[in-house]
Amino acid sequence: MEKIRDVLKSKGGSLISIEPSDTVYNALVLMVEKNIGALLVLDRDGNLAGLITERNYARKVVLKGKSSKDTLVKEIMIEHPVTASIEDDVQRCMKIMTDKFIRYLPVMDGEKLVGLISMGDVIKYISKEQELTIETLEHYITG
Numbered sequence: 001m002e003k004i005r006d007v008l009k010s011k012g013g014s015l016i017s018i019e020p021s022d023t024v025y026n027a028l029v030l031m032v033e034k035n036i037g038a039l040l041v042l043d044r045d046g047n048l049a050g051l052i053t054e055r056n057y058a059r060k061v062v063l064k065g066k067s068s069k070d071t072l073v074k075e076i077m078i079e080h081p082v083t084a085s086i087e088d089d090v091q092r093c094m095k096i097m098t099d100k101f102i103r104y105l106p107v108m109d110g111e112k113l114v115g116l117i118s119m120g121d122v123i124k125y126i127s128k129e130q131e132l133t134i135e136t137l138e139h140y141i142t143g
Contacts, residue, residue: 002090004107007125008115015115017042020049020074024061027052027073038104040116041077048106048113050077055103083108084117094122 017040018027027039031054041050052073060076061068084093084105093105097119107115 002125002129003086004084004088004090004093004117005086007090007117007121008086008107010125010128011115011117011121013115015040015113018052018073019044020072020077022073023069024052024057024071024073024076025068028054028057028068037118038116040106040113041073042113046113048081048083048108050074050079051081051104051106051116052077053104081106085109086114090122090125093117094119094126097122 016030016034016036018030020041020043031037031039038051038053040048041052043049050073056076056078057068060066061071082096082100082102082105084096084107086107086109097103097105103119105117106113107117
């Protein structure tokens with residue numbers, strides 16, 4: 001059974017985050033630099049405070065006529081985001097993301113934040129696993 005830890009291993013990378021007191025503009029600059037659609041929001045102690053996504057920006061800044069340079073991350077972030085455990089089943093997390101219409105899940109190892117996965121990461125991982133299974137079965141059948 002595939003676990004979220006396997007998705008994180010295949011994805012690689014590091015935690016990319018911002019503080020709640022930073023501006024939305026700075027969050028957007030960081031997302032563009034890293035070519036990502038979401039940022040973990042960490043408090044000064046390094047604990048998960050929330051999550052900010054491009055969708056938050058579109059819905060809570062642009063459509064409300066606010067300025068990204070005058071709006072703080074804490075004003076638009078998702079507080080208490082749904083999280084996944086590193087030991088969670090990949091299929092279960094995909095179902096949670098689909099059912100709750102969310103694209104990103106912070107990943108915890110106990111109380112420690114260890115990563116962020118996107119729906120795209122999960123789909124890519126499942127797709128690779130299915131390809132390996134098909135190749136193995138084809139090899140078995142053809143001998």
